Amino acid sequence: KAGVTQTPRYLIKTRGQQVTLSCSPISGHRSVSWYQQTPGQGLQFLFEYFSETQRNKGNFPGRFSGRQFSNSRSEMNVSTLELGDSALYLCASSLGQGPEAFFGQGTRLTVV
Amino acid sequence: AQSVTQLGSHVSVSEGALVLLRCNYSSSVPPYLFWYVQYPNQGLQLLLKYTTGATLVKGINGFEAEFKKSETSFHLTKPSAHMSDAAEYFCAVIRGGGYQKVTFGTGTKLQVIP
Numbered sequence: 001k002a003g004v005t006q007t008p009r010y011l012i013k014t015r016g017q018q019v020t021l022s023c024s025p026i027s028g029h030r031s032v033s034w035y036q037q038t039p040g041q042g043l044q045f046l047f048e049y050f051s052e053t054q055r056n057k058g059n060f061p062g063r064f065s066g067r068q069f070s071n072s073r074s075e076m077n078v079s080t081l082e083l084g085d086s087a088l089y090l091c092a093s094s095l096g097q098g099p100e101a102f103f104g105q106g107t108r109l110t111v112v
Numbered sequence: 113a114q115s116v117t118q119l120g121s122h123v124s125v126s127e128g129a130l131v132l133l134r135c136n137y138s139s140s141v142p143p144y145l146f147w148y149v150q151y152p153n154q155g156l157q158l159l160l161k162y163t164t165g166a167t168l169v170k171g172i173n174g175f176e177a178e179f180k181k182s183e184t185s186f187h188l189t190k191p192s193a194h195m196s197d198a199a200e201y202f203c204a205v206i207r208g209g210g211y212q213k214v215t216f217g218t219g220t221k222l223q224v225i226p
Contacts, residue, residue, distance in 0.1 A: 043216035090155055103155035
């Protein structure tokens, strides 16, 4: 059974640009959650999608957005990148009804 | 609201010694509790979880944790540290129900000294 796949693994972008990250969940999983991990702030919840609908949202500005497709794959978009957006972005998938989730290896975003 | 406190951002133990990583939580409703491990440049791997039932939970790689409601704690232990245990460990909590919004602790980096 394939795990959670995040692409790309590494990204370098310039301030002001936008970026799209992708997450393919485990087959059969309908929930995808996104997290930002930085040395200063730790792991912070961004949002969660279930069956193409955003079900929960963390405290991030509107520059951070996401969506989920009918095949449960999810994308996260960050517009007008700032230096502080440099982080490891983690995606987790779950069935959606239970308390267990599986994480991908993350996308390391560097904003210069 | 829920929160997680991990005491000690860095813990060092000798190889073969007991590992004890502390986690205290606050939650207004019965929580689900988790421990995850993260190796450098990797995602999070679930070590163990407590949902309901037995309060002593056994996980992978010889780790276990005990849910103590009276102390609002969920400390992670391993009787004998191995070099491969060196990693960062995160305690996490969600309120009962689906995995919708999890709160992580700040993490504890475990160093194992040969």
